[in-house]
Amino acid sequence: MQLTLPLSQDTREPVVLTASRRLAHAMRLSYAANAQARGLSVWRTPQILPWSTWLKREYLEARALARDGASVKRVLSGAQSRALWDDIVAESRFARELLNPSNAARLAARSWRRLHEYLIPIEALESFDTPEARALESWCRDFVARCRALRAIDEAELTTWAHEQAFVPANEVACAGFDSMPPSMRRLIDRWRVAGRYVELDANAKSASDVSVIGAEDAAAELTALAAWAREQVAAGVERVGVILGDLQQRRDEAVRAFEDAFAPGERSVGRTPTGIPVVIAAASPLASYPLVDAALLVLRLASTASHEDAGRLLRTPFVAGGTSERSLRALADLRLREEQRERWDWFELERWASMTGCDVLQRTARKVNEVLRTFSGTALASEWAERFQALWLASGWPGERTLNSLEHQTLEKVRSVLAELGSLDGVAGRMSLPRALARLRDICAETPFEPESVSGAVTVIDAATSAGMQFDALWVAGLDADRLPAPINPDTLIPIELQRRAGIPESTAEGVLDQAAAQLQRWLRSTKRLVLSWPKRAGDAVLQLSPLVARLGIEPRSPQARHAHASLSEHLFAARPQLEEVQDDQAPPLARAASGGARTIELQSRCAFRAQAELRLHARPLPRVGLGVEPLDRGAILHRVLEDVWGRLQTHARLVDADDEALERLVRESAERNAARALRPDTRHRVRLAALEIESVVRQVLRLLEVERARVPFSIRFAEAAETFSLGGLTITLRPDRIDELSDGGALLIDYKLGDSHRPRDWIDVVPGRPRRPQLPLYGLAHAERLRALAYVVLAPGAVEYRGWSDGTEIGAGISPYPYGVRTDLGDPADWTALLHHWRFTLTKLAERYVAGDARVDPLPQECSLCHLSTFCRIHELSTARNVRAREAGVNDE
Numbered sequence: 001m002q003l004t005l006p007l008s009q010d011t012r013e014p015v016v017l018t019a020s021r022r023l024a025h026a027m028r029l030s031y032a033a034n035a036q037a038r039g040l041s042v043w044r045t046p047q048i049l050p051w052s053t054w055l056k057r058e059y060l061e062a063r064a065l066a067r068d069g070a071s072v073k074r075v076l077s078g079a080q081s082r083a084l085w086d087d088i089v090a091e092s093r094f095a096r097e098l099l100n101p102s103n104a105a106r107l108a109a110r111s112w113r114r115l116h117e118y119l120i121p122i123e124a125l126e127s128f129d130t131p132e133a134r135a136l137e138s139w140c141r142d143f144v145a146r147c148r149a150l151r152a153i154d155e156a157e158l159t160t161w162a163h164e165q166a167f168v169p170a171n172e173v174a175c176a177g178f179d180s181m182p183p184s185m186r187r188l189i190d191r192w193r194v195a196g197r198y199v200e201l202d203a204n205a206k207s208a209s210d211v212s213v214i215g216a217e218d219a220a221a222e223l224t225a226l227a228a229w230a231r232e233q234v235a236a237g238v239e240r241v242g243v244i245l246g247d248l249q250q251r252r253d254e255a256v257r258a259f260e261d262a263f264a265p266g267e268r269s270v271g272r273t274p275t276g277i278p279v280v281i282a283a284a285s286p287l288a289s290y291p292l293v294d295a296a297l298l299v300l301r302l303a304s305t306a307s308h309e310d311a312g313r314l315l316r317t318p319f320v321a322g323g324t325s326e327r328s329l330r331a332l333a334d335l336r337l338r339e340e341q342r343e344r345w346d347w348f349e350l351e352r353w354a355s356m357t358g359c360d361v362l363q364r365t366a367r368k369v370n371e372v373l374r375t376f377s378g379t380a381l382a383s384e385w386a387e388r389f390q391a392l393w394l395a396s397g398w399p400g401e402r403t404l405n406s407l408e409h410q411t412l413e414k415v416r417s418v419l420a421e422l423g424s425l426d427g428v429a430g431r432m433s434l435p436r437a438l439a440r441l442r443d444i445c446a447e448t449p450f451e452p453e454s455v456s457g458a459v460t461v462i463d464a465a466t467s468a469g470m471q472f473d474a475l476w477v478a479g480l481d482a483d484r485l486p487a488p489i490n491p492d493t494l495i496p497i498e499l500q501r502r503a504g505i506p507e508s509t510a511e512g513v514l515d516q517a518a519a520q521l522q523r524w525l526r527s528t529k530r531l532v533l534s535w536p537k538r539a540g541d542a543v544l545q546l547s548p549l550v551a552r553l554g555i556e557p558r559s560p561q562a563r564h565a566h567a568s569l570s571e572h573l574f575a576a577r578p579q580l581e582e583v584q585d586d587q588a589p590p591l592a593r594a595a596s597g598g599a600r601t602i603e604l605q606s607r608c609a610f611r612a613q614a615e616l617r618l619h620a621r622p623l624p625r626v627g628l629g630v631e632p633l634d635r636g637a638i639l640h641r642v643l644e645d646v647w648g649r650l651q652t653h654a655r656l657v658d659a660d661d662e663a664l665e666r667l668v669r670e671s672a673e674r675n676a677a678r679a680l681r682p683d684t685r686h687r688v689r690l691a692a693l694e695i696e697s698v699v700r701q702v703l704r705l706l707e708v709e710r711a712r713v714p715f716s717i718r719f720a721e722a723a724e725t726f727s728l729g730g731l732t733i734t735l736r737p738d739r740i741d742e743l744s745d746g747g748a749l750l751i752d753y754k755l756g757d758s759h760r761p762r763d764w765i766d767v768v769p770g771r772p773r774r775p776q777l778p779l780y781g782l783a784h785a786e787r788l789r790a791l792a793y794v795v796l797a798p799g800a801v802e803y804r805g806w807s808d809g810t811e812i813g814a815g816i817s818p819y820p821y822g823v824r825t826d827l828g829d830p831a832d833w834t835a836l837l838h839h840w841r842f843t844l845t846k847l848a849e850r851y852v853a854g855d856a857r858v859d860p861l862p863q864e865c866s867l868c869h870l871s872t873f874c875r876i877h878e879l880s881t882a883r884n885v886r887a888r889e890a891g892v893n894d895e
């Protein structure tokens, strides 16, 4: 980015004080560009500094020159101030009423700064009897006392120091990029002006001569339009293009994608930034959000106690020893770790785990880390923790074995400086435990904005506040709807509103925010020759109006220019595919032996042939889910086992009817407790509580089901959960029906227990010809066709415990309807029970034959892919892109 900076080569030129670090950087670059343009090869570096940095430097110089240097206070760093505020709020009498003391500490620090900027004395808070005012007053007084004890001063107090000491700078100063100045700063400037030490920068910028207003359909369309516009400006040779996005921090990723698609369509891919894009997205992210920093914090978190998620992430990170060379083994170890379902992990557990899973490098690394950990004891000072953390990182091999790229190098340096900040907390934080020290470091990383240096580009994307003082050749300001310009009032949370209004804090009044917005608009008009102002016309269903301040300019809004529509990334990738010979390869080798998938074999073959072959023959399974609650699989196992126990004892409907309620509940509860203990392993307090809740739920549902079963026509249980083999269409599989009931007048009812409420008998009939969605019970029915009278789901879902099934007309009980009467059938569905059985035999035999033959077509039933984990394996999305592109090409050719 370049700027026109009206500075000369005069050695007595003023020190320029900027509103932001970014503006200072931009002005220095601009100065260098001007010097080069004048043919200079060497020039004097101008002094351009952010206001806060300069004031702190002047204070430190004054302190060094003071006769009695020892009497002058030191300046607290940001981390030191933060640590003080944290302790003050956490130890105060208000802490118990706070939901989030850490956040309250942040708010208190911000209010403290505001009090100084707007010259509000702490005593002024005394006359307000609100909880916020009382808390703020108490915290501020405590902060003053602690600073006095430490012989330290906070950065927020430096303007007060300068005023009280009648400080006047030795050289002339000038300010740049301040839309408005708080009173504490203004009174200093006034004094320096009188003393002849303040000069105005020559405001040579003129108002924009070409202003347009654009209404885009929505925020996404606005972003696409401005990225395309920026590309056109660069192509036309415009050197300094600016884009101002108000909510840049939240929309950073979206903005990056829009500019990449506009400047390098088709080049975007995972883990790679397209090269040669002349765009700088000027939005710093918290340091903790960088993967290298996340890995560093993970190493430390595992030094106390971490979750299974942390352990899994450590196994997957490349930023520890062996993270790259051992990644395949660690991926398998991660898979097994999910199956382990252990909640708490640390480096000692990881060492054991690494030895069990063959991850030798990890095992050696964990051993080294554990050796370091054994040397730690009790609490320590922050500087000692900084050294210990460094030792842990060294032992873990952080930052990994591969060569770091430029961004990672800069991040590494930043982490080192942050560790030094932690080390500087000795005086303010005292001795602390490992979790406390780690929490401090995590807070510092979370609150340190970090933006790696990048090569400057022709286009700068920036937020409204940081853009103050910058000049562009062409500028687009987005998001100017009536809700955001002017912004809603945003008073300080802790300072009483009356005090804020009296002190003139602009965010506290409607007039204040209106004035700020008007000044901002005037600044944009003066900071470029060509200005585009835009707003999104819609946000979801809400219609947004153009800001009245922009409307007042009297420029007729227009729509974004219809530019060449960019094809989507997937279409670019598809268009760039190598032209290969196409081979239709949807046939796996025929099956040579009995399948092992049970009834699921036929079900998957029906849902999607590719999925059946991939899951059952290639074992392409999803990674197990690791959750804190009860997994559906465990819940199902408990319910099945309890029902098996209960019916194993009862055996007949008659005994159920005769059973005493209390004895029945005792039987159910004992079984639920025994099976929950086996499935849920309640070895921690959390899991004991979870198991207790689960037992109650199982007891409730099973007793409710037994109530329903009591009302049935008499029956007896033939067997429950017994395995049986069945052959169909050349396929021999093992079936395991949940229950078979012998009916009193002969024949059998086949039952399947289901935990979800979504199961309906309708799924037993074809969705597309020859392919039902859930053929499991029909398959059981075919295995018992001679005696089959009915099939039913027994649904055990929260709020629904009931039978859902079809019969051949035999009276069985509520929820089982005679087929096809009482059942909604479609044209082409089997006409009666006999036809239904015949249809199932035909379709399921065909499906079995196709599975045996190796049919592996990517051919899912409708909505099937949304529940499947194999889309990257079957590449169904490429198939749909190919179909779209081909359909479009066919359409073009038709024309």
Ligand code: SF4
Pocket (backbone or CB within 6 Å): 607, 608, 609, 610, 611, 858, 859, 860, 864, 865, 868, 869, 870, 871, 874, 875, 876
């Ligand atoms: S994602 Fe769809 S097409 Fe691919 S295997 Fe799964 S169900 Fe079949």
